[in-house]
Amino acid sequence: MTENIPQNYDPSKYDRPSVTVDVVIFSLVDEDLQVLLIKRKFAPFADMWAIPGGFVRMTESLEEAAIRELAEETGVTDVYMEQLYSFGRPNRDPRTRVITIAYFALVPHDVIQHRPGDDAAETGWFSMFDLPELAFDHREILEYALTRLRYKLEYTAVGFRLLPDIFTLSELQRAYEIILSEKLDKRNFRRKILASDILEETGKKKRDGEGRPAKLYNYKEDAVAEVKTRRLFP
Amino acid sequence: MTENIPQNYDPSKYDRPSVTVDVVIFSLVDEDLQVLLIKRKFAPFADMWAIPGGFVRMTESLEEAAIRELAEETGVTDVYMEQLYSFGRPNRDPRTRVITIAYFALVPHDVIQHRPGDDAAETGWFSMFDLPELAFDHREILEYALTRLRYKLEYTAVGFRLLPDIFTLSELQRAYEIILSEKLDKRNFRRKILASDILEETGKKKRDGEGRPAKLYNYKEDAVAEVKTRRLFP
DNA sequence: ACAAAAGTGTTGAGAGTACACCCATGC
DNA sequence: GCATGGGTGTACTCTCAACACTTTTGT
Secondary structure, three states, X not given: OOOOOOOOOOHHHOOOOEEEEEXXXXXXXXXXXEEEEEEOOOOOOOOOEEOOEEEOOOOOOXXXXXXXXXXXXXXXXXXXXXXXXXXXXOOOOOOOOEEEXXXXXXXXXXXXXXXXXXXXXXXXXXXXXXXXXXXXXXXXXXXXXXXXXXHHHHHOOHHHHHOOOOEOHHHHHHHHXXXXXXXXXXXXXXXHHHHOOOEEEEEEEEOOOOOOOEEEEEEOOOOOOOOOOOOOOO | OOOOOOOOOOHHHOOOOEEEEEEEEEEEOOXXXXXXXXXXXXXXOOOOEEOOEEEOXXXXXXXXXXXXXXXXXXXXXXXXXXXXXXXXXXXXXXXXOEEEEEEXXXXXXXXXXXXXXXXXXXXXXXXXXXXXXXXXXXXHHHHHXXXXXXXXXXXXXXXXXXXXXXXXXHHHHHHXXXXXXXXXXXXXXXXXXXXXXXXXXXXXXXOOOOOOOEEEEEEOOOOOOOOOOOOOOX
């Protein structure tokens, strides 16, 4: 039950931890899987980088808090986001007990609005494969997020949520290769992605630079979030 | 980051929600997947059944809190348990803001100690397929837990964590059938389970009642928790 | 000997994997 | 015409699914 230690205790009587949401914001930047971090200005961990996040307000749900944090940092709302895990080691924040519910979001790079405004904190994009020193237990959270992202790519088809609205199959394959850190076979990739039936041709073609123009695809809006397939890649 | 809305705010200044852990305790009882519930004695939801849980103490981690709750209700500590999801809709508890981190545990029925002591709350086992009316959003939590349990059974081999230390393959298959609510093919089941290489023969045989005595198995202690296989069942 | 549950193999279908060449365009 | 990236098919292997009879025990 939600509380019953004894049940007649007023929950408000107990010591209460602070509760935050942290949002791991993934994007593909420069052929790299990157994550948005914020530079802390104050102790503890002053001048170190940290995952964007903040307190859960008393009137908003956890997911609303995560969406709000995401919007504050990126100006974006309609992206793939899911709850990752909750972290609550007693001294993860040296000041006081802070429990954080971590989310992760997949954001197409082209929709992100740089907003140095708001809380005026310095932000930066960092490669997931070359992270700076991080505040709190944030490295652990990022590593957990990467594991989960890779896992999801293997048995669902969320990868395109990191790409612009329309994209080529080569771009999608490159996204998968970057995140999984392994090379995939072009023909097998295309067959499987198309077999999952979540993409449709736009009829348009991408003509830029050299080479044969590529068909542009978008994803079907009615595609179920969790495409229950077998693992997409070995 | 863990908190930075502005960063120099003392986290302790914010309004803080109460934080609980709720533990969905699964067990196999009478050829049925059942869950342990507690009868509430006080408002809100007086006399309704609820998932056992309680406040997270300031000095314990979330997992420690879940283990403590589990031990309080069942007297058992060394079982399979994992964090399920965090639920935080603002009015899920009508009294005040309560965020709960839900866990689920798989407990072999034979190790459970009935303990009507402790908080003297009435407890009961209920079929997951015939639940009573539940307090708070606890029905939602239970349904989520069942979905997750079924999903895990499909691609890992945690099913035996609901059985006694040693068990027969028929007992294990029955456990899977009960939880998945579908009949499985005996030969295919045995082949797959044995192929996953997490069980070993004890050399003993179960001789009770009629029929040919069955080999008894136990699971290898060194079996990795997450057996990364393809889905075990269709 | 018979009732009851344990145990065991094979076949066909579908999915996964590996692999190499032609196509459309820009310069 | 050549450089660049896009696009395509096939053969082999492996996994999955369907399916029925024999074995060992207790009574």
